[in-house]
Amino acid sequence: xxxxxxxxxxxxxxxxxxxxxxxxxxxxxxxxxxxxxxxxxxxxxxxxxxxxxxxxxxxxxxxxxxxxxxxxxxxxxxxxxxxxxxxxxxxxxxxxxxxxxxxxxxxxxxxxxxxxxxxxxxxxxxxxxxxxxxxxxxxxxxxxxxxxxxxxxxxxxxxxxxxxxxxxxxxxxxxxxxxxxxxxxxxxxxxxxxxxxxxxxxxxxxxxxxxxxxxxxxxxxxxxxxxxxxxxxxxxxxxxxxxxxxxxxxxxxxxxxxxxxxxxxxxxxxxxxxxxxxxxxxxxxxxxxxxxxxxxxxxxxxxxxxxxxxxxxxxxxxxxxxxxxxxxxxxxxxxxxxxxxxxxxxxx
Numbered sequence: 001x002x003x004x005x006x007x008x009x010x011x012x013x014x015x016x017x018x019x020x021x022x023x024x025x026x027x028x029x030x031x032x033x034x035x036x037x038x039x040x041x042x043x044x045x046x047x048x049x050x051x052x053x054x055x056x057x058x059x060x061x062x063x064x065x066x067x068x069x070x071x072x073x074x075x076x077x078x079x080x081x082x083x084x085x086x087x088x089x090x091x092x093x094x095x096x097x098x099x100x101x102x103x104x105x106x107x108x109x110x111x112x113x114x115x116x117x118x119x120x121x122x123x124x125x126x127x128x129x130x131x132x133x134x135x136x137x138x139x140x141x142x143x144x145x146x147x148x149x150x151x152x153x154x155x156x157x158x159x160x161x162x163x164x165x166x167x168x169x170x171x172x173x174x175x176x177x178x179x180x181x182x183x184x185x186x187x188x189x190x191x192x193x194x195x196x197x198x199x200x201x202x203x204x205x206x207x208x209x210x211x212x213x214x215x216x217x218x219x220x221x222x223x224x225x226x227x228x229x230x231x232x233x234x235x236x237x238x239x240x241x242x243x244x245x246x247x248x249x250x251x252x253x254x255x256x257x258x259x260x261x262x263x264x265x266x267x268x269x270x271x272x273x274x275x276x277x278x279x280x281x282x283x284x285x286x287x288x289x290x291x292x293x294x295x296x297x298x299x300x301x302x303x304x305x306x307x308x309x310x311x312x313x314x315x316x317x318x319x320x321x322x323x324x325x326x327x328x329x330x331x332x333x334x335x336x337x338x339x340x341x342x343x344x345x346x347x348x
Contacts, residue, residue: 003039004287008295010327011336020295022262024284024303024344027202029210031176034280035307035344040199044285045185047259048080049201050171050194051138052208052225057170058145060221066148067097074228075235076137080258082238083112083132090235091136098144105130106157107139107189114238135189137235142167142191157191159184164192174207175200188260198283201265205281209255209267226255226269242297242321249314256300262286264296272309280307294338298322302340 004021011017023038033040055077058064064074073094081087095101111118112132121128130136139156142163146153151162158164172179175196183195209226211219229236233247236257243256246266250256255267266282273280282303290296302323304310310318327336 003042004285005038005342007037007286007299007340007342008338009341010338012327013336017336019341020290021287022284022299022342023198023287024282024299024342025198025202026280026282026303026307026344027199027206028278028280029203029206029213031199031203033199036199037342037344040202041197042285043183043195043197044263045183045193045195045259045261046201046265046283047187047193047261047263048135049257049259049263049265049283051080052078052229052255052257053171053174053204054138054167054191055141055225056174056208056218056221057166058141058148059224060170060218061145061148061166063141063145063148064224067094067144069094069097069144071224071228072232072235073097073137074224075232077141078225078229078257079137079236080134080243081137081235082114082117082241083128083134084114084117084238087137087235087238088131091131091140094137094140094144098140098147100140100143100147100153102129102131102136104143104153105133105136105139107133107135107191109133113241133189135187135191139189139191159192168192168194171204174204176203198285201283202281205255205265205267205283206279207281209269209281210279226267229255229257242300245318245321246300249310249317254304254309258296260289262288262290262296264300266300266304268307268309273307294322294325298325298338299340299342302342303344306344 007022008020023042025040026035076090145163146156187193211222230252233244237244246256253269253272268280324339326334329335
């Protein structure tokens with residue numbers, strides 16, 4: 001726990017009732033540590049924050065062109081979507097083009113994140129299917145990659161599968177690590193997931209947003225992914241979701257992808273901090289996993305505020321996500337407040 005420092009306080013009345021801890025890292029695309037809070041070498045799983053990199057080898061191999069996939073469909077492959085009818089339609093389109101079906105998905109099922117959709121399905125007695133799963137786009141992309149490589153689709157989530165091996169190598173390279181330095185685990189959707197130091201994840205996001213030092217084929221693939229995600233942020237999340245709202249406000253200069261258990265990756269494209277400013281990658285983890293589902297977005301906005309990445313107008317547009325928020329009781333009376341308690345420090 002020495003890796004983590006206080007990042008967010010919750011009050012009741014005028015008294016601090018609880019404190020969330022976290023670790024934050026900001027790097028450039030060369031891996032230089034620019035700012036941090038807590039231990040930048042904290043090793044933890046990216047969870048869904050890894051999704052753009054899980055899509056990268058497929059895009060780099062020409063998968064979009066091979067199957068005629070659109071930027072909108074590419075964004076869903078990188079998404080933790082809300083399971084709306086629109087998301088299901090796009091997942092189905094990817095599957096049709098790739099010659100696979102929803103039945104091939106190994107992600108499992110869960111109710112849609114979108115409350116109205118979940119309530120409608122429940123009222124109709126309709127069970128959610130795999131395409132409602134937030135990871136159905138990612139899994140559809142993995143299946144498409146398997147089809148393109150001519151490898152089996154039946155066990156595409158096996159860490160030894162050629163698709164997963166390509167993903168692991170690509171992710172490690174983007175992080176500036178050898179594959180054997182990446183710790184592996186199984187994600188909630190049954191696909192492999194990765195744990196690396198925060199500084200390496202931040203570097204990967206900076207490289208994704210400014211791939212100019214990478215080989216041209218990979219650089220072009222990175223640009224396709226950042227373009228797709230920032231152009232179709234509603235595919236990456238959904239109504240009322242933080243990643244979607246932040247990328248809309250960011251106007252093509254901010255890439256955002258959250259993961260489970262309080263993880264967040266953010267990429268600032270060149271120029272996001274002003275003319276000629278370099279790309280930056282941000283990776284942070286809320287140590288307790290953020291059961292409230294509110295602390296991560298508030299911390300993200302405070303980081304961006306301190307870095308100067310968002311104007312006052314943009315911050316006001318995103319105010320429902322933080323960086324401060326009121327705490328209400330069951331009678332809707334305000335009884336406290338949540339607010340950030342950190343200052344990002346210079347790298348060492």
